[in-house]
Amino acid sequence: MTTKVAVIGAAGRMGSTACDAVEGADDLELVGRYDDGDDLGDLGGADVAIDFTVLAASEGNVRHCVARGVHVVVGTSGWTDAKAGELRSDVEAKGGVGVLIAPNFAIGAVLMMQFAKQAARFYESVEVIELHHPRKVDAPSGTATRTAEMIGAAREEAGLGAVPDATTQDPDGARGAQVEGVPVHAVRLRGLVAHQEVLLGNEGEMLTLRHDSFDRVSFMPGVLAGVRAVGKHPGVTVGLENVLGL
Ligand SMILES: NC(=O)C1=CN([C@@H]2O[C@H](COP(=O)(O)OP(=O)(O)OC[C@H]3O[C@@H](n4cnc5c(N)ncnc54)[C@H](OP(=O)(O)O)[C@@H]3O)[C@@H](O)[C@H]2O)C=CC1
Numbered sequence: 001m002t003t004k005v006a007v008i009g010a011a012g013r014m015g016s017t018a019c020d021a022v023e024g025a026d027d028l029e030l031v032g033r034y035d036d037g038d039d040l041g042d043l044g045g046a047d048v049a050i051d052f053t054v055l056a057a058s059e060g061n062v063r064h065c066v067a068r069g070v071h072v073v074v075g076t077s078g079w080t081d082a083k084a085g086e087l088r089s090d091v092e093a094k095g096g097v098g099v100l101i102a103p104n105f106a107i108g109a110v111l112m113m114q115f116a117k118q119a120a121r122f123y124e125s126v127e128v129i130e131l132h133h134p135r136k137v138d139a140p141s142g143t144a145t146r147t148a149e150m151i152g153a154a155r156e157e158a159g160l161g162a163v164p165d166a167t168t169q170d171p172d173g174a175r176g177a178q179v180e181g182v183p184v185h186a187v188r189l190r191g192l193v194a195h196q197e198v199l200l201g202n203e204g205e206m207l208t209l210r211h212d213s214f215d216r217v218s219f220m221p222g223v224l225a226g227v228r229a230v231g232k233h234p235g236v237t238v239g240l241e242n243v244l245g246l
């Protein structure tokens with residue numbers, strides 16, 4: 001059976017790549033491309049919508065889809081647990097509708113986050129460095145935020161205290177953003193696509209976890225896996241790991 005798919009943010013870097021991926025899949029049919037100012041209407045009769053827009057638009061797009069019983073795969077960054085939580089009752093009220101929010105669809109990035117979560121309890125120090133193309137509008141990246149949240153939760157569960165840091169003077173924020181007690185640093189550099197390092201340190205050793213997306217096609221196997229799985233996961237699901245069986 002063919003699944004009908006609409007893409008919101010279709011003219012963007014990710015949206016256009018997602019349109020190509022859907023068109024290249026035998027079991028999927030692209031039935032709609034939507035951009036800023038377009039009326040989403042009935043989404044061209046789509047079974048599943050993919051949203052790669054901006055946070056300010058994404059929530060309204062998702063609510064529009066859910067109200068029409070259309071499953072949604074959300075790649076737009078900036079969705080916090082609190083924002084996802086606000087959706088839950090409305091999504092659950094629609095019965096079988098699924099919303100999958102994934103901070104990162106690259107399989108390696110999902111694994112990197114899982115490895116970071118696994119390693120977190122063994123290390124005194126941890127920092128996250130995300131590196132992206134200079135047209136990215138949000139910082140820190142959704143991936144870095146999610147990684148830091150997962151590390152922070154694992155550290156808390158293990159009873160670890162604050163990361164050691166003697167800094168008392170930092171007028172320009174050189175130590176980065178603090179996300180759940182984890183310093184997060186954002187680099188914007190021409191030539192990059194999407195990259196992240198997690199540095200974990202103990203006395204006398206360091207573990208570096210690094211993932212590189214050199215091309216946006218790296219996100220597509222995850223996007224398509226999400227499109228195929230979202231209908232089998234009613235309610236709101238955060239993280240591609242939940243549909244990959246990790
Ligand atoms: N989860 C993941 O794996 C990944 C997530 N991302 C995230 O995806 C998002 C998009 O990234 P990217 O494609 O690079 O960004 P782009 O700026 O290239 O694309 C965003 C698109 O959304 C459109 N848009 C803006 N507002 C609306 C709206 N209200 N309704 C419909 N379309 C709208 C924009 O149109 P216009 O230009 O006219 O405003 C643009 O075409 C970002 O949040 C990014 O962080 C990116 C890569 C991977």
Ligand SMILES: O=C(O)C1=N[C@H](C(=O)O)C[C@H](O)C1
Pocket residue numbers: 077103104132136140141142143144193194195
């Ligand atoms: O804007 C991007 O490019 C990316 N955004 C996502 C994020 O904010 O984490 C995913 C990936 O890093 C690429």
